[in-house]
Amino acid sequence: MASERASQRAFFGVSALLFAASAAVTIVWCASMSAMGGMPMPGGWMMSMAWMRMPGQTWPGAATSFLGMWVVMMVAMMLPSLVPMLWRYRQAVGRPGETRLGRLTALAGVGYFFVWTGFGMAAFPLGVALAAVEMQQPALARPYRSRSVWSS
Secondary structure (H helix, E strand, C coil): CHHHHHHHHHHHHHHHHHHHHHHHHHHHHHHHHHHHCEEEECCCEEEEHHHCCCCCCCHHHHHHHHHHHHHHHHHHHHHHHHHHHHHHHHHHHCCCCCHHHHHHHHHHHHHHHHHHHHHHHHHHHHHHHHHHHHHHCHHHHCCCCCCCCCCC
């Protein structure tokens, strides 16, 4: 019983530290992005600079920067809902105190985040392409306002 309680404390402690670290880095990163501003677009909105290269930055560097931001924000947003699932997985896979239990749980969590990182890797080139088209075609950059069935 004591080892189970210690295992539970360690699991939730590591999860809380990981969340706090990723949330703190996300806040700092968002503050630096906000200070950069955006690019004014037709229709009065601002395009995020996340889809642009900074002066002197290569495209692989821009992609790496985006992916780093994506992973940190993803962990901060998804970890709170993932932790209960990982805890249930941990309980189903083995007994407390087993050395392989921590590795299997970490592997399940890393696998989950790896899949979402792959999605981010696919989203970046699509976002860059859409931003390039919007800069060349001002008509596409305007916000689309449709009339709702509920509007009078």
